[in-house]
Amino acid sequence: MKLEIKEFESDFELLHQFLIGEQVLLLHQLEERYEALLARQSSNISQLEEQGATLGRLIAEAEDKSRQDGLQLLKDIKDTFIRCESVKFQEPETVPVDVGKKYRNYFLQDVVMRKMEKVFRKVPQADVTLDPDTAHPHLSLSLDRRSVKLGERRQDLPDNPKRFDPDYCVLGSQGFSTGRHYWEVEVGGRRGWQVGTARETARRKEKTGGPYQKREIWCVGANGKKYQALTATEQTALPPGEKLRRFGVYLDYERGQLCFYNAENMAHIHTFNATFRERIFPFFRILAKGTRIKICT
Numbered sequence: 001m002k003l004e005i006k007e008f009e010s011d012f013e014l015l016h017q018f019l020i021g022e023q024v025l026l027l028h029q030l031e032e033r034y035e036a037l038l039a040r041q042s043s044n045i046s047q048l049e050e051q052g053a054t055l056g057r058l059i060a061e062a063e064d065k066s067r068q069d070g071l072q073l074l075k076d077i078k079d080t081f082i083r084c085e086s087v088k089f090q091e092p093e094t095v096p097v098d099v100g101k102k103y104r105n106y107f108l109q110d111v112v113m114r115k116m117e118k119v120f121r122k123v124p125q126a127d128v129t130l131d132p133d134t135a136h137p138h139l140s141l142s143l144d145r146r147s148v149k150l151g152e153r154r155q156d157l158p159d160n161p162k163r164f165d166p167d168y169c170v171l172g173s174q175g176f177s178t179g180r181h182y183w184e185v186e187v188g189g190r191r192g193w194q195v196g197t198a199r200e201t202a203r204r205k206e207k208t209g210g211p212y213q214k215r216e217i218w219c220v221g222a223n224g225k226k227y228q229a230l231t232a233t234e235q236t237a238l239p240p241g242e243k244l245r246r247f248g249v250y251l252d253y254e255r256g257q258l259c260f261y262n263a264e265n266m267a268h269i270h271t272f273n274a275t276f277r278e279r280i281f282p283f284f285r286i287l288a289k290g291t292r293i294k295i296c297t
Contacts, residue, residue, distance in 0.1 A: 126181040128172045128282050128295050134162045134204070135170040139286065145173070147294040149189075150286050164204050172282030172295075175200055181251045183282065184263045184296040187222075188245065192288025194221030194230065195247055197258055200279040217283055218258050218272040220247070229260075229270040238270060246296065251280060263296075 129145040140151035148170055157163070164170065185195045196219025203216075220229050220238065227238040247269070248261040253276050260269040284293050 124182070126174065126176075126183045126282075127297075128174060128183045130284070130295070131162075131171050131173040131281075133160060134164060136164045136166070136168045139168055139170055141170070146297065147292060148284060148286065149292040150289045162204060168286040169204075170284050171198060172284075175279035175281045176251060176253055177276075177279045178253050180253070182248060184246060184248050185284075186246045186294045186296055187291065188294070189291040190288040191222040191224055192286065192291045193293055194219045194283070194285035194287065195249065195293065196220060196230075196260075196283050197249070197251060197280045198283040199276075200281060202283075218274060219283055219285070220260050220270055221285070221287070223287055229272070231272065236270070244269075249282070253280065 130141050130148055132141055132145065135141055135148070137155045137157045138151055138153075139148050141148050150168060159165070162171075187193050187195065194217075196217060198218075199216040201216070216232050218231055220227070222228075222244075227244070229236040229238055244262055246263040248263040248266065250259040250261065251257070252259075256274050256276055258272040258274070260271070261267065262269060282295075286293065
């Protein structure tokens with residue numbers, strides 16, 4: 001526990017120093033941008049003042065010549081008109097006054113977040129699909145193999161050691177034996193589901209002829225209004241909170257951690273600590289008709 005506390009402190013210190021550095025950089029860039037805007041505004045004002053002075057001189061000249069007699073006026077005013085037409089009044093540049101907010105949002109949401117992903121080595125989202133060879137015959141998988149629900153009738157499928165029966169379960173096609181992985185799952189319909197991971201050798205059948213196999217799984221789920229975190233031997237009640245629909249599942253194989261989050265606000269739900277010695281597969285279970293589980297992309 002002390003080692004984990006030190007690791008958390010180290011991670012947050014790294015984050016703190018990173019954010020301080022980005023804050024200094026951002027303020028410096030905003031100051032430079034502010035000074036550049038002031039320079040543009042000053043240039044526009046100077047141009048307007050110069051153009052106004054030129055226009056004032058031409059008006060004064062025209063007024064002075066208007067007091068001449070008719071013939072002389074016609075001779076001299078022509079030259080004045082020519083000089084008026086030759087004057088090019090440049091349109092003043094429009095300088096937005098609310099660029100600070102626009103620039104701040106762009107910088108924080110794009111540049112800083114991209115830098116954080118590189119600094120803290122963002123975990124790529126795993127491309128999880130369902131393995132039809134492991135699906136219970138009563139389960140109906142979508143064509144893209146990213147969603148599952150309980151079908152109307154049992155399908156006539158070949159039995160094999162990988163297939164779950166009698167529980168309405170299915171595994172992901174890709175297993176993990178190293179590294180960190182993250183995927184998101186959306187649940188809909190009635191509250192009857194379980195989402196998590198299972199060992200490759202987890203028990204699939206009710207009875208087996210060989211040595212006894214445990215249902216080695218780690219998942220969170222709902223049955224009615226009850227939320228639980230479950231393993232093969234333990235059940236831990238979770239606070240009901242808001243109606244959860246989308247979950248983030250984070251697996252760190254080397255550290256032996258499986259974490260669950262509310263994918264909408266990344267609020268932590270539960271963490272399992274275990275020792276993984278074989279491939280770990282995404283695990284999905286339907287408990288009630290009308291429930292649908294979808295892997296998000």
